[in-house]
Amino acid sequence: MEIADLATSAGINLALAVLFFVLYSVFRKQPGNAGVYFTRHMLREKEKEVKKQPFSFEALVPSAGWVKKSWDPTEDDILHSSGLDAVVFLRIFIFGLRFFSICVLVGFGVLTPLNFTDNYLSRNPDEKYGTLEKLTILNISFGSKRLWVHFGVLYFISISAYVLLYVEYKHITNMRQEYLSSVMPQPDQFSVLVRSIPPPESEDQSYSDNVDYFFRRFHPMAYLSHQMVYHSSLIQSLRKEMDSLKLKILSLKQKAASQRRPCRAGFCGLYGPLVDPVELHTQKMEDVYHQIRELQTSFRNKQSEVPTAFVTFKTRWEAATTAQTQQSSNPMTWATEWAPEPRDVDWSNLEIPYSQLFFRLILAGVLAALITIFYIPLTGSAVALANLDSLKRYLPDVIVDALLKIPGLKSVIQGYLPALVLSAILYFVPYFMLYLSQLEGYASVSHQERKAAGKFFNLLAGNVFLVTVLGGSLVSIIETFAVEPKLIPRRLAEAIPSQAEFFITYVLTSWTGFPLEILQTGTLVLNFLKRHTVERKQQPLLDTVQSLPYYRTIPSILFFILLGLVYSIVNPLLLPFLLIYFILGYIVFRNQVLFVYEPAYETGGQFWPEVHTRIISCLILMQVLFIGLFSLKGLSRASLACIPLPILTLLFHAHCRQRFQPTFKNFNLESTMKKDMEDEASGRKEQVLNEIQTAYLHPALHDITLDVEHNSNTERLLPASSAFDDTLPV
Incomplete structure (x- = not known):
């Protein structure tokens, strides 16, 4: 070029x-x-x-x-x-800035x-x-012997990457530990997701009865409640239609009545008497509202249940133990994992049978x-x-x-x-x-x-x-x-x-x-x-x-x-x-x-270990390529001397996985016990337990309102107040 x-x-x-x-x-x-x-x-x-x-x-x-x-x-x-995830995301740029400044x-x-x-x-x-x-x-x-300088730079850059990656991994791990120890009580800290629930033994029982019986029997002291997952495609589509109607009504109300063009009340506005569009859409919204209410009244039945549930415990310690252990002799039943926070749940995917995954x-x-x-x-x-x-x-x-x-x-x-x-x-x-x-x-x-x-x-x-x-x-x-x-x-x-x-x-x-x-x-x-x-x-x-x-x-x-x-x-x-x-x-x-x-959502920076792993793979690719490049340029001794580098990179990665990754994979029982003891000492435990019991209520069962200002697209995503807020432009 x-x-x-x-x-x-x-x-x-x-x-x-x-x-x-x-x-x-x-x-x-x-x-x-x-x-x-x-x-x-x-x-x-x-x-x-x-x-x-x-x-x-x-x-x-x-x-x-x-x-x-x-x-x-x-x-x-x-x-x-903005949470720890946003901070960790920006730390990737910081790593790139530091590393490539050295390289430049x-x-x-x-x-x-x-x-x-x-x-x-x-x-x-x-x-x-x-x-x-x-x-x-x-x-x-x-x-040329000049290639030995390139060989030395290869080792220098690799070691620089190790140091910077280790510093970032340690810093992010410390931030995650601090986040887990200081965050206010959240429903996901007390809850586990249970999949592949065995079918009930009799027609009179339901999956919900099965969950209640199992956890009262094997976790009698800590089991608090559970919420079932249901087939809900019809209700979910009606709720989306209702939100759309609310937006239309809200937009139309910004106009004066004299400026709103009347429309016909018949199918697709093709026939029928002329009416105010606000009245027409309000009537449609009320009809959808009544349909949702009727479906909700008959929603809680065993025909709609999915063999998946969110189980909530009285302590974080019990939730951690349950999420990280095998519940049944058959690993394909009563499969447990940490529950994602409520706003992070993909409810439609929970309807997929566990055996299909x-x-x-x-x-x-x-x-x-x-x-x-x-x-x-x-x-x-x-x-x-x-x-x-x-x-x-x-x-x-x-x-x-x-x-x-x-x-x-x-x-x-x-x-x-x-x-x-x-x-x-x-x-x-x-x-x-x-x-x-x-x-x-x-x-x-x-x-x-x-x-x-x-x-x-x-x-x-x-x-x-x-x-x-x-x-x-x-x-x-x-x-x-x-x-x-x-x-x-x-x-x-x-x-x-x-x-x-x-x-x-x-x-x-x-x-x-x-x-x-x-x-x-x-x-x-x-x-x-x-x-x-x-x-x-x-x-x-x-x-x-x-x-x-x-x-x-x-x-x-x-x-x-x-x-x-x-x-x-x-x-x-x-x-x-x-x-x-x-x-x-x-x-x-x-x-x-x-x-x-x-x-x-907030995961506490859980994507960083995957970022670290991919940067390690990039390092290994670079080092392997230079084995071939030095050979191509006629310096075979440098090629042989490069062979330890990929091995050193793998050893570094293994050390980081052993040292830091468990913090991102599991919740340690020591911290969960300390948090439970803090709740007990502060006297807020009963309040916390009362609030988290319905956190995983299926969205199809949530209350609905005819208030057009209340729309799921504009509901607040973060329940906690912000520590930093900018102002609107003047």
């Missing part, structure tokens, strides 16, 4: 990023957009109206004040406001001068290399593999655009030559278009993976998102990275694996340096993604249309509340960590662009966590 191609990509993406940030700084000052950019404040304060402000030119002037507002809050402020210093202080001062590429004029390749390891001569896991795995295979040609096509020589394989030479005659088009095609196409191709993949994780039958939304994140990362690493690196060498790689598997690292090492420039443009394209994230383009347009179509121009809308999409964001961050690890020594030029990526991401997501996204 030539400097012109890289400059074109950087210029386009930088211009777009600046434009989007400028638009955001203006749009956030408009009171009508408060429902887009200050969602959390509106949700927590239940402030539905904003006073009309006099026109001011200051509201149209871009400013960077939002950066300071996002930067000022401390980690404790974010913890109290080493890469540009040591490796880049070393690479540039060699002359291997200039002595091979037959090979077509751009100017930038002289800064990479490709310019090091075959068998294994087969659903296999099915989802096969479908995920098929999606990955399906995306191979799409990814390959996007990468092919980065090389005009490969593009000639797919298009006639006449067309390619005509395109090249257009001034600047070559730089746009090679420097910007491929990464943009690849980003567009990957846009819908996270949603596919989330659907597959839901198909697997996990009981909680948080568990589904963690699994979806894993599937998406596997596709990015196994498809985007390997397909991009291998390109047309895929067939030869497969043949090599069949004949001589030991040569695979060498084959990969041959292909990796040549694709560094494409990944630089891909990182540059990701810069634009952060301004688009903070601009909330889709929500902004929808908010504009709603305000102007229902004539609520001075009133911000808050119809839906979003939570942070971990399943989309975390895999992308980890993929860039993978790129940084692999190319930190091969091509240090990638590192400053990655560092800017992590800086932008940290600032943008601090803003989003503080002002936009409301947590839909």
Whole structure:
């Protein structure tokens, strides 16, 4: 790649990023957009109206004040406001900032001068290399002793990663322990999810009777109550219809009666007398209300029961013991696990028979593999655009030559278009993976998102990275694996340096993604249309509340960590662009966590062990590739000396798993007993037990109201008050 191609990509993406940030700084000052950019404040304060402000030119002037507002809050402020999951998410950016700062210093202080001062590429004029390749390891001569410097940097970077990962794991573990010891009593601390309940022995009994008998017999001192799961698709659909009608009525009431267009009361408004639309929708809402009430009266019966229940105990100690032990001699019955918090439960998945979960896991795995295979040609096509020589394989030479005659088009095609196409191709993949994780039958939304994140990362690493690196060498790689598997690292090492420039443009394209994230383009347009179509121009809308999409964001961050690890020594030029990526991401997501996204659940940072494991896998991949790369460059002794590195990484990972992971997997009995004793001493135990007994009441049995202001889409997600709240723009 030539400097012109890289400059074109950087210029386009930088211009777009600046434009989007400028638009955001203006749009956030408009009171009508408060429902887009200050969602959390509106949700927590239940402030539905904003006073009309006099026109001011200051509201149209871009400013960077939002950066300071996002930067000022401390980690404790974010913890109290958004929870531990949000803090752990931001710690991934902090790890990237620290690690790649070290890599940039080493890469540009040591490796880049070393690479540039060699002359291997200039002595091979037959090979077509751009100017930038002289800064990479490709310019090091075959068998040169300079490669020992790269070997030393490999060990230095690996050890730096170990230290930073250990520091982060320890810090997050301490935060989780503090969170578990200081959090107020919650229903999930006292409850377990019980699946695969055996059928009742007689027709007069129900699953509910069976649960009550079993736990009164085997947990007589601690058993408190239970809530059954029911088949409820009809009621749930009616509740959604009722919420939709409430939103319509609320919007119509903002208009004067004279401005509301009458509609016909018949089917689809095609016939019947003309009536006020508010009256018509109110009548429909009342009809749905009565249908729900009738269904609820006959809902609690054994025909509707599912062999799944939430069992609540009088102490945390008993709940921990039950959740972490086998209840029956047959492990396929009375299967217990920790109950997710009530707002995290996926009630529809609880209706899936426990015996189906294994087969659903296999099915989802096969479908995920098929999606990955399906995306191979799409990814390959996007990468092919980065090389005009490969593009000639797919298009006639006449067309390619005509395109090249257009001034600047070559730089746009090679420097910007491929990464943009690849980003567009990957846009819908996270949603596919989330659907597959839901198909697997996990009981909680948080568990589904963690699994979806894993599937998406596997596709990015196994498809985007390997397909991009291998390109047309895929067939030869497969043949090599069949004949001589030991040569695979060498084959990969041959292909990796040549694709560094494409990944630089891909990182540059990701810069634009952060301004688009903070601009909330889709929500902004929808908010504009709603305000102007229902004539609520001075009133911000808050119809839906979003939570942070971990399943989309975390895999992308980890993929860039993978790129940084692999190319930190091969091509240090990638590192400053990655560092800017992590800086932008940290600032943008601090803003989003503080002002936009409301947590839909709180797991206490349970996704960090999976993040740690994937970073370890990236480290191992980097180290294995350098075994082949040093061999390729004629320094076999360095290749042999690299062999201990993957082993050292695995030992480090095993130590971290032994030292820290149990804190994320189980609740220790010592802490649960201390918390129970604190409840006893404070005299609040009876109050706590009374409040948690109905926490897992099935949603179909919840009370409903005809109040149009009460809508499940805008109900408060966090029961506790916030320790940090920003104010609406003035």
